[in-house]
Amino acid sequence: MKKRDRAQIAAVEDALKRAMAAIQNRQPAVAERIARDVLARDCRHPGALHVVGLALLAQGRAREAIAPLEQATHGRADAVSETHLAIALRQIGRPEQALPVLERATARQPAFPLAFHELGVLLFSLRRLAEAQAVLERGVEIAPAMPELSVALGGVFLDRLDRPNAKLAFARALACAPGHAGALYGLGTVLMEDGEFAAAADRFRQALARDPGYTQAAISLSACLLELRRWDEAIECQRAVIKAIPQLYTKTLQTLVTAGRSRFWLRPSAAAEVLRPK
Numbered sequence: 071m072k073k074r075d076r077a078q079i080a081a082v083e084d085a086l087k088r089a090m091a092a093i094q095n096r097q098p099a100v101a102e103r104i105a106r107d108v109l110a111r112d113c114r115h116p117g118a119l120h121v122v123g124l125a126l127l128a129q130g131r132a133r134e135a136i137a138p139l140e141q142a143t144h145g146r147a148d149a150v151s152e153t154h155l156a157i158a159l160r161q162i163g164r165p166e167q168a169l170p171v172l173e174r175a176t177a178r179q180p181a182f183p184l185a186f187h188e189l190g191v192l193l194f195s196l197r198r199l200a201e202a203q204a205v206l207e208r209g210v211e212i213a214p215a216m217p218e219l220s221v222a223l224g225g226v227f228l229d230r231l232d233r234p235n236a237k238l239a240f241a242r243a244l245a246c247a248p249g250h251a252g253a254l255y256g257l258g259t260v261l262m263e264d265g266e267f268a269a270a271a272d273r274f275r276q277a278l279a280r281d282p283g284y285t286q287a288a289i290s291l292s293a294c295l296l297e298l299r300r301w302d303e304a305i306e307c308q309r310a311v312i313k314a315i316p317q318l319y320t321k322t323l324q325t326l327v328t329a330g331r332s333r334f335w336l337r338p339s340a341a342a343e344v345l346r347p348k
Contacts, residue, residue: 082108082115089121098128116142120151127154132161149178153185156192165192176205183213190222194229202226210242217243221252224260233260251281258290267294285311 085108092101102125108118123139126132139155142148152175159168169192175185186209193202206223213219224239237260243253258273274291277284288311295304 086117086121093128098125101125124154127158132158147178149175149182149185153188156188181212183209183216187219194226199226199230215246217247217250224256236260249280251277251284255287262294267297270294285315
């Protein structure tokens with residue numbers, strides 16, 4: 071190989087490293103520009119096509135990301151590009167096309183853990199619970215330190231009414247990533263369904279401390295507070311949810327009306343009145 075060719079290859083590799091660093095630093099537009107500069111010299115470069123697709127995904131432009139990601143996967147076995155292509159397909163409402171892409175990605179070696187997470191979550195959304203569980207369990211075996219796999223698996227166990235295994239899965243995620251908001255929420259859900267409302271409320275508070283915008287955790291916290299007869303705290307929590315996301319008013323009202331110990335359960339109109347901001 072000529073010295074000039076080696077220098078060009080090194081320059082491309084350096085550019086793509088800078089582009090990936092920009093994505094990691096939440097500068098996807100910068101990453102896209104760098105990768106497109108590479109494509110201007112080599113329009114079929116798979117690494118640059120992948121980075122462009124990833125940058126477009128990070129900008130919420132999933133539909134535009136599909137073409138470069140499809141091109142990146144042509145002619146090569148690349149679980150990373152395939153997984154990101156599947157994410158783009160899922161995000162634009164084409165799960166039936168994402169499914170075979172993820173199945174190929176999970177069959178690749180070396181294994182790419184994110185592919186197992188995405189396939190498990192997709193199968194879960196399609197209500198193929200046994201398959202989702204099997205895929206996520208394989209993922210956990212491959213990447214036990216990836217908390218998202220255990221959180222997703224815990225969600226499957228919860229849906230299958232297997233609370234003991236759900237609790238173990240969420241605890242495993244927290245062992246890997248203490249303070250993981252999704253794992254805290256999942257563990258709180260298990261505790262709430264077991265009637266341990268005080269312990270559940272603590273987990274939901276911890277989840278909200280990590281992610282103040284976690285509205286489902288706030289709604290669940292308010293439900294626990296109602297069960298604990300801590301009315302004022304519950305109402306303030308629900309008002310905060312409605313203020314942040316007015317579209318959740320109906321769901322929040324339902325939580326208040328249907329709470330097992332709610333003093334408003336016979337009068338939904340009274341509950342609606344209480345939820346009005348002061």
